[in-house]
Amino acid sequence: MIKEDDGMERRYGKCQWCERLLKADVERNGTSSLLKHVDRCQKNPNKLQDPTQTKLNLKKESNGDTSVKTWKHDDARIKKALLNLFVVGELPFKFVENEVFVEYTNALNAKVVLPSRHTISRNVSKFYIQERTKMLQFLSNPKTAIHLTTDTWTSSCQRTTYMVVTAHFIDENWMMHREL
Structure with a gap:
């Protein structure tokens, strides 16, 4: 907690790699500044030097065979899948902050930075408006x-x-x- 010029104490986080202070008050700032910093931090060991570079991944097929496929970290795809999880699974927004879910997500892919429950809530509202607009366009044909x-x-x-x-x-x- 740091006291700011207006006399209010605000929550800040410190980057574990470069030790820069970042606003971390979930209700006021959301998680966007933290997400942007993780991508831009020059000392982040998980940052890819070339973001277009793919990695090899062993994929086990349903018939038991194993194949090698390329894999690339895709934040947009992850965000869409997470949103789908909450909408279709009818999960409460606070589930994204559950320590077991965070641990599970980090075990799958440590580069994923989960948004706050407030961000999920805003994204679900935007998703609803987009889907409603698509449906109205479809039905107006x-x-x-x-x-x-x-x-x-x-x-x-x-x-x-x-x-x-x-x-x-x-x-x-x-x-x-x-x-x-």
Whole structure:
């Protein structure tokens, strides 16, 4: 904690390689300054000299065979997969700060810097707006057809009736099937 000019104490972090002080108050600053510094820090031993350089990776196939493939650290792909994990898995945003999840992520790839729960929350909101915009554009196409079917069944042990609505979105170039 460092006292700033306005008299307020703010949280700072120190880079473990160059010892530079970085704003680290999750609620005020988020994690973007920390992420940018990790990529730019000249003393970071994990920093690739050539970011386009790929690495070899042993990949075990489902049939038991092993193959050698190239691998490149891709922050955008990791960010998208993490966002998908939280949206599809319906995980609480604070899960990203769980020490066991952080340990697991570091074991998979130590170069991954996990965002804060506030950043995840903002990213999910942006993702929702993007997906809604795509859906509205798709549905506004006059060549798009929507077919709805319903089905009901009753659980014998709970005596509860369930109904599922299946929407089939069809246009001349693309077909999408979703259960609502």
